[in-house]
Each structure stands twice: as C-alpha cells, then as structure tokens.
Amino acid sequence: MRKFLLVIALLGMTLRLVAADEPKALLQALKKASTPQEKADLLNYISEHYWESDPSLAVQYGLKAAKLCQKYGLQKDLGNSYNTISIGYYWQDNYTKATEYAYKSLTIRESIQDTIGLASSYNNIGNLYREQENYKKALLYFEKGLAIGRQLKKNSIISTSLGNIGTVYELTKQPQKALRLYLEVAEIDKGIGDKYELGTDYFNIGNLYMEMGKHDSALFHLRKSLLYSQETQSEVNLIYILRAMSYVHLKQKHYGKALEMAKQSLKVAQKLPSPEGIKETTMLLNEIYTATGDYPKAHHYLTLHTHYLDSLSSQNQAEAIAEINTKYETEKKEIEIKQLKAERELQKAKLAQKSNAQFAVAILFLLMAALAYVFFRGRRRMEAVNQQLSAYNQLILEKNSNIQEQANALSSQAQLLHTQKRELENLNQFKDKLFSIIAHDLRGPLISLQSLFRIMTMGTLPPEKMSCFMKDLEAQQQNTLSLLDNLLLWAKIQMKGLNIEPKEVSMQKLIQQNIQLLAPQAAQKGIVLQNQLKKDLFVIADEEMINLVFRNLISNAIKFCHRDDLVSISDTGTSPTEVIISVQDSGIGINRKNLSKLFGPNHFKGRGTANEKGSGLGLMLCKEFIQINHGSIWVESEERVGTTFYVSLPKAVAAGALQKEHSPLSGHGSMA
Numbered sequence: 001m002r003k004f005l006l007v008i009a010l011l012g013m014t015l016r017l018v019a020a021d022e023p024k025a026l027l028q029a030l031k032k033a034s035t036p037q038e039k040a041d042l043l044n045y046i047s048e049h050y051w052e053s054d055p056s057l058a059v060q061y062g063l064k065a066a067k068l069c070q071k072y073g074l075q076k077d078l079g080n081s082y083n084t085i086s087i088g089y090y091w092q093d094n095y096t097k098a099t100e101y102a103y104k105s106l107t108i109r110e111s112i113q114d115t116i117g118l119a120s121s122y123n124n125i126g127n128l129y130r131e132q133e134n135y136k137k138a139l140l141y142f143e144k145g146l147a148i149g150r151q152l153k154k155n156s157i158i159s160t161s162l163g164n165i166g167t168v169y170e171l172t173k174q175p176q177k178a179l180r181l182y183l184e185v186a187e188i189d190k191g192i193g194d195k196y197e198l199g200t201d202y203f204n205i206g207n208l209y210m211e212m213g214k215h216d217s218a219l220f221h222l223r224k225s226l227l228y229s230q231e232t233q234s235e236v237n238l239i240y241i242l243r244a245m246s247y248v249h250l251k252q253k254h255y256g257k258a259l260e261m262a263k264q265s266l267k268v269a270q271k272l273p274s275p276e277g278i279k280e281t282t283m284l285l286n287e288i289y290t291a292t293g294d295y296p297k298a299h300h301y302l303t304l305h306t307h308y309l310d311s312l313s314s315q316n317q318a319e320a321i322a323e324i325n326t327k328y329e330t331e332k333k334e335i336e337i338k339q340l341k342a343e344r345e346l347q348k349a350k351l352a353q354k355s356n357a358q359f360a361v362a363i364l365f366l367l368m369a370a371l372a373y374v375f376f377r378g379r380r381r382m383e384a385v386n387q388q389l390s391a392y393n394q395l396i397l398e399k400n401s402n403i404q405e406q407a408n409a410l411s412s413q414a415q416l417l418h419t420q421k422r423e424l425e426n427l428n429q430f431k432d433k434l435f436s437i438i439a440h441d442l443r444g445p446l447i448s449l450q451s452l453f454r455i456m457t458m459g460t461l462p463p464e465k466m467s468c469f470m471k472d473l474e475a476q477q478q479n480t481l482s483l484l485d486n487l488l489l490w491a492k493i494q495m496k497g498l499n500i501e502p503k504e505v506s507m508q509k510l511i512q513q514n515i516q517l518l519a520p521q522a523a524q525k526g527i528v529l530q531n532q533l534k535k536d537l538f539v540i541a542d543e544e545m546i547n548l549v550f551r552n553l554i555s556n557a558i559k560f561c562h563r564d565d566l567v568s569i570s571d572t573g574t575s576p577t578e579v580i581i582s583v584q585d586s587g588i589g590i591n592r593k594n595l596s597k598l599f600g601p602n603h604f605k606g607r608g609t610a611n612e613k614g615s616g617l618g619l620m621l622c623k624e625f626i627q628i629n630h631g632s633i634w635v636e637s638e639e640r641v642g643t644t645f646y647v648s649l650p651k652a653v654a655a656g657a658l659q660k661e662h663s664p665l666s667g668h669g670s671m672a
Helices: 002-013 023-032 036-053 055-072 076-090 095-111 115-131 133-153 156-169 175-192 194-213 215-233 235-251 254-272 275-292 295-353 358-458 463-493 507-525 543-559 617-626
Strands: 502-506 528-531 536-543 567-576 580-587 632-638 642-650 669-671
Touching: 023 036, 036 055, 055 076, 055 536, 076 095, 076 115, 115 133, 115 156, 133 156, 133 194, 156 175, 175 194, 194 215, 194 235, 235 254, 235 275, 235 502, 275 295, 295 358, 295 632, 358 536, 502 507, 502 543, 507 528, 507 543, 528 642, 536 543, 543 567, 543 580, 543 617, 543 642, 580 669, 617 632
Parallel strands: 528 567
Antiparallel strands: 502 536, 528 669, 567 580, 580 642, 632 642
C-alpha cells in the first residue's frame, strides 16, 4: 500500500495518453509512424504503459527510445526517455539505476532549459531519495519543483509537488501537516478538473486517516477515491483502493464487507494481471479468514500468497541457471571443435603416409603405434589432471563458503558491538545528567534551606523579610519536589521496575488538581491557569503517569510565561478511539531549531522568565509515559507568540459508567 501511494505521486507529472491506450494500439501506431519524433514519442508512451505490469519491458522500450533520440539529436525527447527508464528501474526496486537515469534526464533538461521537464525531474529525484529514507534531500527537490510550478503558475505541477511534500510529512510522523497538504492538493485538482489525480488525492487522505485510526473518515475518502478511479478506468489504482477499504473493514471487524472488498481487489489484480497485487491481496484474505475462524480458506490463500512469492524467486533462479547452462554449452562446443580439428589433421597425416612407397609401410605402422600410445597415454594424463582440477575446484568452493560464513558472523558481531557501544554511550550520558542534576539542581535548594535555618536560629531576621524568604523557599521546595518525582520515576524506568495500571481517568479532575497544586507558583508571576475540559472527558491510562505528564507541561508553561500571561488546558479533538488535549501558553515560545531536541535525553535546558531552573528530565519522561500509555505527544511553537503541547490518549469507551460525584474540583475552572 505504501509503494502505491509513493508511485502515484511519482507518476503525477507524466502524460495521460498511456492510461487509456492499449499496447497493441500503440505498437500499430509505431509501425505507421513516419518521423523519428513520432517514433520516439510512441516508444516513450509504450514504456510508460509497462511501468507497473512489466517494468523490465518498460526499461527496454525506454532504451530503444533513447537510442533513437541520440541518433537524431532529439534532446527534449531524450530527457523524457531517460525519465521513463528511471521510473522502470524504480518499479524493479533498482534505485541505483533509477537515480542514475533520473540525473541524466535532469542534466539534459537543464541544458535545454525545459522548465516543465525540470519540475518533473525534481519531483522524481525527490521520490527516489524518499524511497531511500533521505527525507532532507527529498524535501529539497520537491520544493524546487514547487518553486517552478508557482513561477509558471501551473497548478498541475503545484499539486504534484505539494502532494509529494505531504508524503514526506506522513512518513516522518507529522500526520496533521500531511493531512493539511493532501486536502490542499485535492482542492487544486478539483479546480483543474483532473479526476485521475482526485482519485489519488482521496486515496492518500483515506490512507492517512486509516493510519491515524480514524476508520470512518478513512472509508469516506476511500469511497470518493473509488468513484473517481472507476470513472477514469484506473484498474491498477482499484487494486490498492479496494484492498485499503477491506483493511479498514477488517479493523472494524466488519468481516463480510472486508471479504467483499478483498475479493474485488483480487479479481482486478488477476485480470491485469498484477503479481504484486495478487500477492498482497491473498495475504489480506488469509488474515480475514483467520479472523473469522475459517482456517481451511485462510490456509488456501496463504498457500496462494506463498506460491507468488516462490514463483518470483523461482523465476530469478531459472534465469541464473539458464545463464550458467549457456556458458557451459558454449565451452563444451569449443572443446569439441578443437578435437575435430585435431582428428582432421591426423587423417591428413595418415593419407600422406599411405602415398609413400611400400618399403615405408613397416615404419608407418610403427609410427602409428607410437602415436596411438602417446595419444592414449596423454588422454589418461588429461583425465587425471581434470579429476585433480575438479577436486581443487570443489575444495576452493568449500573454502569460499567457509570464508563467507565467517565474514557474515564477524559482520553480525561488529553490528552487535556497535549497538552495545551506542547503548553504553547513552547510559553514560544519562549517568552524567543524573549526577549533574544531583550536584546542582538538588543541592542548591538544600543549601538555601540550611542558610535560612541558620538565620532563623540566630534570630536576626525581621518578620517582614522572613515572609519574603518563606515564599521563595516554598517555590524552591515545590520545584525540588517535582524534580525528585521526575528523578524517581526516571530511575524506575531505567531499572525496569515501573508497574503500569491503566484505568478510566477523568481528565477534568486531574487537570484541576494540578492547577490547584501549581496555583502558588503561577500566582507569584500573576499567570492565569484555565481548565476548559468537560466533565465527561475520560481516558484509559495510568493515572500516576499522566498526572506527572500534565504537571510537567503546566509547570513548564508557567516557567516560560511573563507576568499576566495565560495558560489554557483544553480538548482540541476527539474521535471514537482517542482524545487530544492541549496545554497552550502565551509565553516566550521556542526557537524552531530547538523544537526537534525537546523530547531527547540531551535536549537543551533554558531558564524561565523569572530565571527558574530546569533539570531537562521532564519532557523526556512525558514522552516515555505517553508512549507507554499508547498515546503520542507533539508540540507547536512560535517565538514571542507562545507554545502549545498536544497529548493524545486512548478514549474510555464506558466513561458514563464512572460515578458522577460533585466535588470541589468539578466543572470548568481557572486560577491565577
């Protein structure tokens, strides 16, 4: 499914003629073509047709087109030919060759200033880097293509480039950004009236919702994709769309619908035929029948799936064996030719000897006997030498096999040592961080407390100053307690001793408790804390863990806010399966380059607006605890505007079964 999503974007810049024409019609047109230009165009169209069904054939036609273009100096068509060859290799998963021809195409298009072709090349090269998980370079080339589209005001180029950028966001776990771009692309293609691309757009949106667990939204957009793909007769697309819909129904346990969609997908894949589509869909049918308990049918489709895997493997083996056999037959024929040549020379010698006088007959017989003796003796020696050579060859093969096994073992050991080294380095960093926190962040408040006790014992401190000192001491004590909580829980995680106790938790009550706990800290800076959560908002999680998470997030928001700023906790989105809660402040914000470091073990520590210190453990623990509770956490921020942390957690299905008690913490609230 993932390969389909990427390739749809890759083909976005290509001509649509191939989608409608059959190969036979194109081949007939090729026979009638009268000019090199027409022949080159048709060869490229045929190559495009075979991208998915027979990529090796697509490469062959692309190479024919390239040869013709080189012969007649058709530079623009040569750039197109290299582009089709690149995509053919892409479908064979030969990314090295695909990248080589993509850059050849790019070089030609740059030399002739083919701007539309350049946009296509930039997007294709970006897709190849994306397949190799080099997302930084992929984005660089997609943005180049986008710049050309905006310069030329070509919505088709803008649509393709934005869609490709969206796939990078999706692959780098930024679903909200990806969704925003996919929706924008769909609006552009709707304006263009490109129904083929609309089918792709709605598939991407539906596929993303499926990965986010939003099954109803996924089905809604996949049905739209299905309608457009049926209208444009995009049979290859239908395989993946129907399979995706079947997968969503399977997740919803709608087994009847899942089975219906999967069978339709398999029918289209067998009609084309598409071995890759058959292989993937038979595996899905195996999963459906396994889920329904129909194990004979599940076994049948698993066998069919294995057959397609084995057939691909057998085909490769057959090609290798055929190559070895051809080489062997060639060498055998060369030996036979040499033997025949030697026998002919021998016959000539015999005929020459027979023409001599009769007195030489005795000598001739002696010579023949000698030659026969030498021949048979030499042949025996040759057989012995051949046997020795065969034995040596077998020994060499065995040695090579042993060496290869040893090399593989050494490689595995080296990889294991590298992993252990990296783990030890991380543990050393954690150890240094722990001792740094104990030496500075814990020792400082204790020294302040010792000094205050000494002054109080001496009795020299006036009451009004004593009150001021006590407020500072209370704030330090609160920070020290939070730090100790973080340290203890972090230590439990490192020692694998943390027990998880998930249960239904009222988020409104939990947030209100933290607001009351942190109210003194907020009051010192005149900061308003608002709890905008509803009473009936419940999640399934370990209460102690998420309590610490939101205490850290609210405390951080207070730390980086100015006087009279606002910290608001609200529900930013719910679905049947998850709840998203945001902690938003109007503080100083976070520099963009520091955003990616926030949740790591070595992220930066900054002082607050009132010079408050931090240990650097809080956000790391937040991420670990949220992931342990099957949720996720992310952040958005803008300097001098503010920061918003988002936390998603599993939604409690039977929240209404909780006791509905009216306590002093219930209801919306705000504190300053």
